[in-house]
Amino acid sequence: MTSDLDILKFNLQEKEYPYFDDEDLQLLLDKNNGDIQAASYEGCMKKAVADDSLTLSDIKLSSNREYWLALAKQFKPAPQYITIMKRADGQ
Template structure:
């Protein structure tokens, strides 16, 4: 059975795009109270911030920033809308 750490690694595609070590991933989980979804969202945002563009001898490799931001949207926590407005009919 997969652990939360394993799922987080999968969500952040750590095999293909390594960025975090296990200690960093566990800190992400701890910071988000074990919520893999929220930790995945934050991890994707952190990967998006990293400047991975590369220019060598006139060859340019673009940053993966947009990819990570798009992936982060899949994990963005759902927030409910709470209003303090009262009904006009007093109920």
């Protein structure tokens, strides 16, 4: 059986681009009340902020920031609308 932690690892592509340890991933899940989509979004955003560019002499590897931002869009939670208006008929 696949756990929420395994799904989160898959969503964040931790095999190919390791960044978080299992404890950090569990904290992401806990912080987002077990919502894998929201935890995936937050994880992608954290990876996007990290500066992973590299410069060695004349060789420059650019950051993967745009990749993680694009991936984050797939997991972005839908906005929650809260209305404070009441019905005109009082019900």
